[in-house]
Amino acid sequence: MKSTAISALHVETVKQSRIDQVDFDNLDFGKVFTDHMFVCEYKNGSWQTPTIKPYQSISLDPSASVFHYGQAVFEGMKAYKDAEGQILMFRPEDNLDRINKSAKRMAIPEFPKEYFFEGLEALLKLDTDWIKSGAGNSLYIRPFVIATEAGVRASAAQEYMFFIICSPAQSYYGGEVRVKIEEHFSRAASGGVGYAKAAGNYGGQFYPTQLAAKEGFQQIIWTDAKNHEYVEEAGTMNLFFRINDTLVTGPTSDTILDGITRKSLIELARHNNITIEERPVKVTELVEAAKNGSLKEMFGAGTAAVINPIKGFGFRDERFELEDVPNSYASLFKKQLTDIQYNLDADPFEWRYLVK
């Protein structure tokens, strides 16, 4: 894979925008997409001329590899608009690094940095009217790569397509969240693809999550597949636990996603002089802490929800509810993080990325 070439981005714009048909006050997450998309094909051993074109259907042979062998990876990012109308992103280089790390594990060629940023920025500027300023408003950005080669031989494809599609989003609130600590099903094997944002990691969670929903849980806390002894992640969020005044989160590994919100929270905690421990967290430790009252908060961290407080959890036949705390870490971090994202406060970490 060559990553030295500078692309001659080809841009084809829509004749008529669809933006007037969209009710920005009542957005269903991930259902409406902007006028344009970014597309780049990989064939004959290299990425071809990247293109921005009107958002439209993809036409693929029924034998295309993605349909059969799941060679597909993605990212989730957001763009924000500040009061002056500037477009901002949050640590986008990390998303590119991660999609390429995911791609490598799935035998997909890495995507060149120049193509990515040139395409992404041009797309955001072209669809700038879809990015609304104001608290909670954002543009959810979904880069993804799929194997498109026709043929059902089970081996890595020789042809791929890299896309960026964008969907306007409002502040994410899915209601009170209670989670089930899962001991039967597993999300990822040690030595597997759990650390990658590989498509199949997500599809494999839907059935266990549906079963948990029947028991009244909105999400699952996955535990290690070996012995179900340690807490891993929640599938679309990394997990944080406040035990007394110490914040605890599991270490990243080959079964846990290296979340960008996760690592930002770790830095923010240090910045706030909050003791943060990255270490294996035993299920029994959580249960014990819930019982003795030292478990003050639990929350998930991820791009879509930013920080998602967890109200309670179930483990085997027991249910635990957390009391509201006055000086919530989740609220503190959410405010500090979104103030940086929306350009409402200083950015001592240099996380903001201005689209010029």
Added chain:
Amino acid sequence: MKSTAISALHVETVKQSRIDQVDFDNLDFGKVFTDHMFVCEYKNGSWQTPTIKPYQSISLDPSASVFHYGQAVFEGMKAYKDAEGQILMFRPEDNLDRINKSAKRMAIPEFPKEYFFEGLEALLKLDTDWIKSGAGNSLYIRPFVIATEAGVRASAAQEYMFFIICSPAQSYYGGEVRVKIEEHFSRAASGGVGYAKAAGNYGGQFYPTQLAAKEGFQQIIWTDAKNHEYVEEAGTMNLFFRINDTLVTGPTSDTILDGITRKSLIELARHNNITIEERPVKVTELVEAAKNGSLKEMFGAGTAAVINPIKGFGFRDERFELEDVPNSYASLFKKQLTDIQYNLDADPFEWRYLVK
């Protein structure tokens, strides 16, 4: 999901067959497809009218779930033609059962039996000229289901498409096969989706297999993700070992595919009064058996290759080569199995399925 309805299969045929463009003596596996395909959509909570139509591209929204969350399962089957021109299949009910088992784990609605057999048989009869008689010739049949609903929310889709596509195949011979016993990467977690023919299980194997190829191995023998202590499967084949005159294969589990060729071989072994043991097989046992000469044969069993002899294996820094044996079980089973499949011998097990 309703499975009681009898479909009114809709058939649209090609105006001009592509069969004259195909060189049936030089087929690349899984690259050429027959004139028609079977398609059935799932929406509004039920499978719609199934259709046979000319083989053609699929058009999907870029946000379709299969591209992002890997909700996709498949099967591999074969049709054969005997000397009298009859079309035969091999235990096709088992493939339907398995795709529905896979579907359930991936939160995909099950497909009705009536639709499946009506569609499959009509398709085979319509494309009968693509099924060549003669040793080794077959039609490889690929049923698959993909999540097609547009939208990037990470939850089970509400819309799906079920397809059957068919590709003419010759006798499969991929050259001498040597395998690597893998101790770093893993294929499947206990509690995961390894027993399902879920798309992501395959894409996750390509990178480790590429690394093994650099060391001179054609395939990987996966071991359990917990301790890499027991042999599991080869990713597209179940594994059999002949130790002295006893045939040994690992038990099926939630990390190992319940192979139809595998279970047929177990029955065939019993029929031949060969001692067969279904039990966990330790890596150390294989290494020991290879060293002391009691490991007489290794082979893989799967639909595509039927039986694929394994010439040698690598474990850590050691390489083991197997001597040819005169009374090979692999050769015996392959002849008995293909004689049944091609209607060259009696079928005491009632495995053949005649398409009328």
